[in-house]
Amino acid sequence: MSSQTVQTALSAATPGCPECGGTLDSSGRETHCEDCGLVTDQDQIDRKPEWRTYDKEEQQRTGAPRTATRHDRGLSTNIGSVDSVDISPRRRRRLARQRWLHGRTKFDSKRDRNLAHGLGEIRRITSALSETRSVKEQASTLFREAQNEALLVGRSIEGGAAAAVYAACRCNGLVRMDTVATVARCSDSHIWNCYRTFLVELELPIPVPLPVEWGARICSDLPFDIAPDIRQRALELAEQETESAEINGRPDGIAAGALYLAGRESDTRLTQATISETVDLHTKTIRLWFQHIEKHMAE
Known part of the structure; x- marks a missing residue:
């Protein structure tokens, strides 16, 4: 039996330090004695909530920050792959089916599915153009507003996503339509059609290039x-x-x-x-x- 196991067992059996009987402090990632400094447990898992403030009265549990680039604001969960885990074939098939059902139930309607597809296309285009995160979030917000205003009815999702990226890039600097069209999955005529509609209906503050x-x-x-x-x-x-x-x-x-x-x-x-x-x-x-x-x- 290792010394760490013995120290853990002693700390669980006795409420105080096993050496001097002092008070044990478990506030950090290790348990140590406040008097003699003996470490009775280390590398333990912190199961307490993650706090964002130092005031105990205002402590709240928090998670990952919300983002506009996801259809659910980034609050969903995913079932990961189990290819590297040694499990039985029956359990592997069960997890694969649960992953498939979980992916189907993430969208409440066809509208959410189209939104997820459009936001994914925006992430792909902005990554290909090496745009910043602010441009990506601005384009995602613009695409969401266009869908809420029913401006994408009768138009392709790829054209709306490319038009949103082009509008966001125009708001932040100079960009050519052919630059966006080279990485988009539609023609420049579709992008121009969606962009003109966004420009008029959403009243976008596009600066005039000098x-x-x-x-x-x-x-x-x-x-x-x-x-x-x-x-x-x-x-x-x-x-x-x-x-x-x-x-x-x-x-x-x-x-x-x-x-x-x-x-x-x-x-x-x-x-x-x-x-x-x-x-x-x-x-x-x-x-x-x-x-x-x-x-x-x-x-």
Whole structure:
């Protein structure tokens, strides 16, 4: 018999310390004597509730935090796999059937099942795009609100989930539709349809992108490095056109035209075709905004 077993037995038989008869303290993960320091039990399981406050009058039992990325807010339980456990085949089949029945009873209706499928698609898309947890929760909340407003009736769940992710990314920064469509399981037309519906019906506060923001992104996405003076000049032109009331239009076109004009001013070979491939615009669009900016600068 080991010394730990003997000490445990002695501590269970005697209410005090087996050495000096002092008081035993079991408040931590070990039981020790307050007088002589003898450890009578260690590595014991703490079966008391987990408290979130140090005030005994306000102590409450808590669990995992609630999350909007789950259809049940993260309060459900799962029956794990027993493949690594040595049990009989009969009990293994029984646990497999209990796991199947438990999975069927987690959803009260078809609505909850569709919600779980949509939130799972949101988690998959945000993970593929390497988005933050805040974007994931915001997209999940948006998808839940769209389902409550019956905006997903007649539309695919995959399209609604991708539109929710696109809207959440637009609220937190710049993102392209083709970036979301490449990892979504539907076409970009379905995503645009759902996104326009969310934008109108839910009154989403989508910020308007500025040409300055697009200018910095275009310079970073080019297949070659841009000189710092050209980058700075392009951002200055984009900022001037942003403050001007005469130049109004799509911000990516204005930023592309400003970058092309900055390249021409510094005698750098920066073609419209190269910029159009980076920003996904037609060369005629870049040439049109370049002419507008050049004419406005001449005036």
